[in-house]
Amino acid sequence: MRRVQQGDGRALDELVERHRRGLHAFLARRTPTPRRDDLFQETWLRVVRSKDRFDPGLRFTTWLFQIANNLCRDLARRSAVESRERARAAADADAAPRSDPAPRVELRLDVGRRLALLPERLREVLLLRYFEDLPEREIAAIVGVPAGTVKSRLHAAVRALRGQEPDDDD
């Protein structure tokens, strides 16, 4: 990143190559819309534009995912269509009985949908912890909340995926 700050285009190419899969997978799960390719590009453009604000004390991955996550949040706020779809899907989910734990087969088919239906604040921490395997304090730096809040959101996300009430006090 130091070389990028000095204007080395090859170093920038190396960074894009190194983080291509992880970043794209995160964006694909975080924002399951066709806009993920745009978000992928926009993330790297933001990296370049704010190159001088990179804190060498942070891991580059943390900073990269912070930028990507903020872009996803901005997109979610602007996207009224996604909100309506989520509300409609949530209404369908509410119609299903929740008192009994779902059978194992049904849960497997259901997981993708439940993941998409998780509230933003729960989904972002779950994706970063489960798929990117980041520690809680790094997730806290990315989403901008204390580590304790990350932990409670993670447990709430797991409860929601299991079909229970999330019950987080955020």
Place this chain on the structure above:
Amino acid sequence: MTTEAHALCDSVQERLAEAFLAHATPAADDVAHAAACAQCSAARAELAALAAGLAATSAPAPSELLVQRTQRRARAELAALIEREQEEALASPGGSALLLPEGFARECGRLLLGSVAVLPVVLLWNGFVLVFAQRLLAGVVPEALLAVVGGAYVACGAAWLTFLYGSIPFVAHRRARRVPSEVKR
């Protein structure tokens, strides 16, 4: 179920969830408890199904086209940004001080050391040429002309050395910047 049993189940299920999030095997004690407790056993089974379900959710890899397009745009953005910064640095008061890139002093020192190291050899060689030429041409060419030619030779040598040592800061600046050219792929 008593309150203590509830609390135990809650903490076991919390640890099972932690293990699920960390892709780790649950602790033997928790597994043993889950084997004996219907509620915790169901929780463990749900988490196992969740793990299988999440593993099946696909995340497509970025296409080569996307990656290359991104790299091109990002490089262009970076080049434009660096150019803007340099223009701003030039325009600002004391801007010339900001032009010196990192490593400039090091490159200058390196080049100076290299060129000073060969200077004695260069001077010896030219001195030898002058003395040899003077002895060779002493009887053939008038002394005055010989002095003029000798003086011109020395002047050329001095001009060449001046050019060589004078270009050191420029070469050092270029080497310190080390900005690769934007090669179109």
